[in-house]
Amino acid sequence: MKRTPKKTKNANEAADRTTTKPKFPYSNKPNSLRKFLGEIPQRPKPDKVNADTLKGWGLKDSNDYSIIRVLKALGLVNSNNEPTETWTEFMTPGKGPSALGQAVRRVWAPLFQLSHQPNKETDEKLRNYFNIHSGGSDATISFQIQTFKAACDYADLAAPGLPDPAKPPGLPAAKATGESRGRSESASTIHIDLHIHLPENKSRRDYEYIFEDIGKYILGNTSIPPSDE
Numbered sequence: 001m002k003r004t005p006k007k008t009k010n011a012n013e014a015a016d017r018t019t020t021k022p023k024f025p026y027s028n029k030p031n032s033l034r035k036f037l038g039e040i041p042q043r044p045k046p047d048k049v050n051a052d053t054l055k056g057w058g059l060k061d062s063n064d065y066s067i068i069r070v071l072k073a074l075g076l077v078n079s080n081n082e083p084t085e086t087w088t089e090f091m092t093p094g095k096g097p098s099a100l101g102q103a104v105r106r107v108w109a110p111l112f113q114l115s116h117q118p119n120k121e122t123d124e125k126l127r128n129y130f131n132i133h134s135g136g137s138d139a140t141i142s143f144q145i146q147t148f149k150a151a152c153d154y155a156d157l158a159a160p161g162l163p164d165p166a167k168p169p170g171l172p173a174a175k176a177t178g179e180s181r182g183r184s185e186s187a188s189t190i191h192i193d194l195h196i197h198l199p200e201n202k203s204r205r206d207y208e209y210i211f212e213d214i215g216k217y218i219l220g221n222t223s224i225p226p227s228d229e
Helices: 006-019 030-042 051-056 062-073 085-091 096-107 109-114 123-133 138-152 178-182 204-218
Strands: none
Touching: 030 062, 030 085, 030 138, 051 062, 085 096, 096 109, 096 138, 109 123, 123 138
């Protein structure tokens, strides 16, 4: 009977621990995180976020303390549990959702590479995303998913400086010159610079065919009549 080398077994166990380790922050009480985020703009900024702070805000379960590691990952509190500048921005009217949105995009960046709006994906698809980029037991994966969704509830994911995933980028507005002054402000004009390198030693007819194809298939001009053979 062959024995598995002890070194190989230990290596496999180490690999298992590596692949199953959660890579995203999570709370054992995602709804408590959701409640806490909703309270931040409504309350004075505390000196520290600790068990007493949580109890004072109505979060008295021992598992509620797990939300603090998520607040740290988002940059809302520092390593000493003290509110940061991001916390202040989150409290500020008109800036809060954008500030949190940038933090969400940073913490869960791999999800935004898989989907323009991962916060609107089904739990089944999100589980697939987290299985790809994170790890842990089924329960831990579920906590990670719900923690992500709780943070997204208070985040503007189209934060300043970032593209809105729900809207295609707008076309540049044309300058109002000549005829364009009379057009509606909502109209857009596209200017295309086409650089053509023609092959040498071709006949005139060959060049005409080339320009006809450019008109039809690149510029979309279907009114060009076919060339005479």
